[in-house]
Amino acid sequence: MLNGYIAILGCLLAGEILVYLLALPLPGPVLGMGLALVWLTRGGEAAPAPWIAASQSLLKHLALLFVPAGTGLILHLARLQGEWLALGSAVVLGTLITLAASAWLLARQIRPRGSADD
Amino acid sequence: MIERLHGLWPHLQQLPVFWLLATLAVFQGFSTLAQRLKQPLINPVGLSILSLIVVLQVTDTPYAQYWAGAQWLHFVLGPATVALAVPLYQQRARVLALWRPLGLTLVWGSSCAILSATAIGWALGASPPSLLALAPKSATAPVAMGIVEKLGGIVSLTAALVILTGVTGALLGPWLLDRLAIRTPAVRGFALGLASHGIGTARAFQESEEAGAFAGLGMGLNALMTSLLVPLLVRLV
DSSP states (O other): OHHHHHHHHHHHHHHHHHHHHHTOSSOHHHHHHHHHHHHHHHHOSSOOHHHHHHHHHHHTTGGGGGHHHHHGGGGGHHHHHHTHHHHHHHHHHHHHHHHHHHHHHHHHHOOOSSSSOO | OHHHHHTHHHHHHTOHHHHHHHHHHHHHHHHHHHHHHTOTTOOHHHHHHHHHHHHHHHHTOOHHHHHHHHHHHHHTHHHHHHHTHHHHHHTHHHHHHTHHHHHHHHHHHHHHHHHHHHHHHHHTTOOHHHHHHHTTTTSOHHHHHHHHHHTTOOHHHHHHHHHHHHHHHHHHHHHHHHHTTOOOHHHHHHHHHHHHHHHHHHHHHHHOHHHHHHHHHHHHHHHHHHHHHHHHHHHHO
């Protein structure tokens, strides 16, 4: 598993370095994910066991990792209070519209084979 | 000893481990509650954020002091994003078979995200800095913040709106998809990841590994798309 962490942190660092050197409009971790994919593709059929173990341990509590940044909402209570209707509606309705529109278009294009969908 | 007891709280308040532990414990508490009650409206991320904000307000603790402990968890977001490559790799046959529908959905969904948020905000009278912060709200927090920073907007407000978007998607998304009779895990996952980034992705992983992998893909691709589309839109307006 330690090898898995080393590989993942290595991809993250490589992503950060490339983003910096090429001044890309992407965050390092997203490019790091791309690099990890390329690396895995070179490896063969199945992902190596240390990668799988490390990845599962990191993703198991993914939701928890958003709590510290989310608590930063506290810094914006004043603006959120002043514009709560506009901001709240834009966030909630906008997100639901996006979800429905994306799922609708993708589902239309995919004909599931032998599943319960119609 | 009694005098020391009086000084205990101010001492605890500035210990990073206290806030790290508080974050873990609160989140674990709500997760257990959510599992017991099987009630989708009990969203551990949203409720943990809400409770911690109340605690910080009531105890008059500066966010910076909380951050000193909680940043350790925040750091793990980077490696966790890279780790999304593994489930994605495991689903590669399906992803490659679906590249065309996924690509079309990406352009459409990403445009919907940016335009719906800014249009609704504008119609209801949101201020221009708020509109700029709303535009990239469906992209993952570091990307959205990077975009707004380059355009000269309020970065931390963007982070707040991104988090709210994620919580909305995780909270109401599965319900909405059920109502729309969308059952294919790949579709549910991709839509959740595209519309509500990492928090939606975390929610998709609770449904299945396949939904989670497609959510990670939706999140990654939308990060890219949003960073192309938002500067374009700003130039046009």
